[in-house]
Amino acid sequence: MNLRSIPFSAWIGIIGIAVALLCALFAPVLAPFGEREVVGEIWLPAGGDFLLGTDNLGRDLLSRLIYGARTTIFVALAATVLSFALGMILSFTAAVTGGFVDQFFSRFNDLMMAVPTLIFALVVLAVLPQHLWILVLVMAVLDSTRVFRIGRAVALDVAVMEFVEAARLRGEGNVWIIFREILPNTLSPLLAEFGLRFAFSILFLSTLSFLGLGIQPPAADWGGMVKDNKDGIIFGISAALIPGAAIAALAICVNLVVDWLMKRTSSLKGGRGDA
């Protein structure tokens, strides 16, 4: 792979993600003010000392946006990666093993999906102590039910192919079959799903924050910032739109990169067509 072969759209995505990650990593250095520092009047317009204005409590919006990148990206990414790891391993095992294991996992998955995600999350989070890792875990487990569905479907398609049969005839174990034979052939649809799920994770996190069970104030996160400033919209103050735009931009960037990866993995060379 060389840098020249990366298309323009993917570059936009890569740069966008890089900027967001830099903000997350070096938040204390980059941010002009502190995360929780009240620095001026409420809802000051953009410009002057405050590049993006101030929020509903008079905190600098830019600084909060930069700090918010930390929690938002970390939680959403961790939850998505975890949900994929969990969902894929379980679904591939179900598809490869079949029989009772498949039935058990699938029916359990149906059971989980039967309860509305948000209500499930609210109940569980209300009962459990409020730690960040518990939040991540709950989001991951709930999301993994969706991954399981797709993972099982695509893996079943591949598991009946003759090269998988050939591997079984050779005496290969399930681990080899899952990771070396099936996984590489199911990457394209799963990557597409990953891009989507990441965006959903950010939104889900925002929803939870909005309902008071996500990131706890005064810590900043993008979804929470939308909620804090939503009342301003009535008065023509655009503060709520800025973190909203940040969420949209990051979701688009992730999807641009995923689109490019998908094209790469489904290209003719070593690919299975447009699967």
Added chain:
Amino acid sequence: MPELLSVKNLKIEATSYPPGEPPKVVTLVEDVSFDLQKGKVLGLIGESGAGKSTIGLSALAYGRGGCRITGGEVLLNGRDILKLGRGGINSVRGRHVCYVAQSAAAAFNPAHKLGDQVIEASLRHGIMNRDEATKRALYLFRVLGLPNPETFGDRYPHQVSGGQLQRAMTAMALCPNPELIVFDEPTTALDVTTQIDVLAAIKHAIEETDTAALYITHDLAVVAQISDDIMVLRHGKTVEYGTTKQVIEAPREEYTRALVSVRQAKRDEAPDQTDTLLKIEHVHAGYANGFKVLHDVSMHLPKGQTLAIVGESGSGKSTLARVITGLLPPSEGRITFEGKELPKALKGRTNDELRRIQMIYQMADTAMNPRQTVREIVGRPLSFYFGMHGAKKTERVKELLDQIEMGTRFLDRYPAELSGGQKQRVAIARALAAKPELILCDEPTSALDPLVAEGILNLLLKLQEETAVSYVFITHDIAIVRAIADSVAVMHRGRLVRFGPKSKVLSPPFDDYTDLLLKSVPEMEIGWLEKVLKTRRMESAGN
């Protein structure tokens, strides 16, 4: 007599997009010209990639998957159909020219009744009203010899057999009373005993309705039965164009001669057939839903020799291979390998037992992981069974590639970058890498062009000489059996019909089924079809 279809200097191009390179324009067909008169049949012959289907579709002014007709003329009744607009061409397709696809099962809409699909074009074009069209469909079902023609149209595609479906598709093409039909390999996917019936039906129907036809196939023997003229194509260019008699009996070009005289691979039967490697005794097997496929099958294979299992689809020959590999444990009976009984199920076998029996599949495309390179595909059995790695493994992979007559430059290619024949060779190398004593070959050549298949057969014979490996060779092709087998097992509907040394099985007196099977193999002889239909003793079943 005026020409019905006249193709002049046809040129067809497509754009390909190789990864990492700028798009290229590829010429698929160049400078092809032919004429076809009313009521005549022209056979287009060639291997895959010869452009025969592309040319056939040009008679409908259609370019498949990005193909563009960039030069020449296609005159239908003196009118250049390439110059017609979208509306103009739509009034030609399905009215003057119809098309019969290779895979009728994929070409019919499974959600509609056959009868409705057969008369659809006639209704759409306003040629007939529903009553007339239904009447004509009924007439065609009769001409094509379909069972219960009155109710045949009420069935759905999945309710009839492959041979019947192919005939229904012919009826669909004939229904609007077209002047020309393009047959694109209509019998290729069928069993030999079915093929002969479909062929006879098509021939009869063409004669009866006085329709002209382009008959596309890769099987010269088939086209010899049906066409008046033959055009041999290679790499999109005309190799030879003449009357059927001339092309079959006195081919002018080298390539045509190779096609006519293909199957030189030949081996005499081993005289001594006593040293048994594999023994199958009274095996019964079936699937979990209670459907029983194999009934009391017994046969054996001597060491270093080839056992050919012949039969049509549904005869249970592939199921027998699955039983031998352990993928489908038999319900009764036993399988002995080198004097030791093999555990019935795959899970019960040791890695060494697995290593000794390897398998080659019909479709090399799906038998290899598309995301592994040749090096990984061939190298895996080496590290799995023998723990090889690093330079030693690479060395052995190179050796194997040499053995299958492919160079080391293929090491880092993916299956998608190989041709069909090369893929099958890599699959053979993968089997060889395990140093097996027995290789199960499940129709390894039936998806390949005749000349490529010939190369694979020769390779298998050479490898048998070098390594003394035994083959169980599953095929439906009697010619291959004649060429390479030592002993032969004929299977029909899950039962063993006949088993023994080749010389005995393939010589009279025959039982009825073997007689039918042997007689159904098309021969490169004009008038063979009529002769066979007169002399055979048994009707092929259900078709």
